[in-house]
Amino acid sequence: MTEACPACGPAFASWLAAQPERQAAWAALPRRAVAAGEVLQAVGQPMAAVWFVEQGLLRSHFLDAQGRERNCAFHPEGQWAGMPPPRGAPVAASVAIEALEPGRLVALSHAALVALLQHQPGWQATLTDALVANLMAQSRREASLTMHSAEERYALFLAEQPDLAARLALHHVASYLGITNVALSRIRRRIRQRQAVPGLPPS
Structure with a gap:
């Protein structure tokens, strides 16, 4: 809701x-x-x-x-x-x-x-x-499951429900986003890499 x-x-x-x-x-x-x-x-x-x-x-x-x-x-x-x-x-x-x-x-x-x-x-x-x-x-x-990529869905989830995201185990987040745990780990790694390099555009 x-x-x-x-x-x-x-x-x-x-x-x-x-x-x-x-x-x-x-x-x-x-x-x-x-x-x-x-x-x-x-x-x-x-x-x-x-x-x-x-x-x-x-x-x-x-x-x-x-x-x-x-x-x-x-x-x-x-x-x-x-x-x-x-x-x-x-x-x-x-x-x-x-x-x-x-x-x-x-x-x-x-x-x-x-x-x-x-x-x-x-x-x-x-x-x-x-x-x-x-x-x-x-x-x-x-x-959203149809129109957005997995990374876009994860970004939206973090932006809209940051407090909830902090309370959930990653496998529950992955299931909600319709992806595997491995796919979510890769997305999180890409995000961390972009954040670590100033000026690097999003993929």
């Missing part, structure tokens, strides 16, 4: 603080402590909840045709993970969600999410806008 998300980060904190009843409803929601490596949602399991990260870092990933994990999103503090399922029969998750760091989450079962939207006026529009912002971020990422 980006800064445009109205239910993320400081924007969400400000929105909650604008009305005491909103803040009280949010404070009453259940919290869950997670350990690094804990799986919140596995591929193939029914989608059962959404999570808001108060502390820690989550990742979303899927399995490619060869059964390899491919990161598709990271969720640091102030971000949501998981998707509400469509109405009707339970839907199997195509994306797994795992904690990369110990943390604390607001855990919203889908039943609790429905109850919140029904009994708290104003939440529906804000959370819907947040979902749209998340989908737009995913669309931008997919476009």
Whole structure:
């Protein structure tokens, strides 16, 4: 998600603080402590909840045709993970969600999410806008995978999310960028070499 998300980060904190009843409803929601490596949602399991990260870092990933994990999103503090399922029969998750760091989450079962939207006026529009912002971020990422070179994708990632990049193991970054660990190591080496030679133009 980006800064445009109205239910993320400081924007969400400000929105909650604008009305005491909103803040009280949010404070009453259940919290869950997670350990690094804990799986919140596995591929193939029914989608059962959404999570808001108060502390820690989550990742979303899927399995490619060869059964390899491919990161598709990271969720640091102030971000949501998981998707509400469509109405009707339970839907199997195509994306797994795992904690990369110990943390604390607001855990919203889908039943609790429905109850919140029904009994708290104003939440529906804000959370819907947040979902749209998340989908737009995913669309931008997919476009970048097609339109930009691997080095350009890495440069954009560093420019847009430097704090997140510093928290991630390189193999997780490589997976997110759609490249191998070896390819990312080569890109980083080229960047360091250019930085070490004043006036050397980018390749």
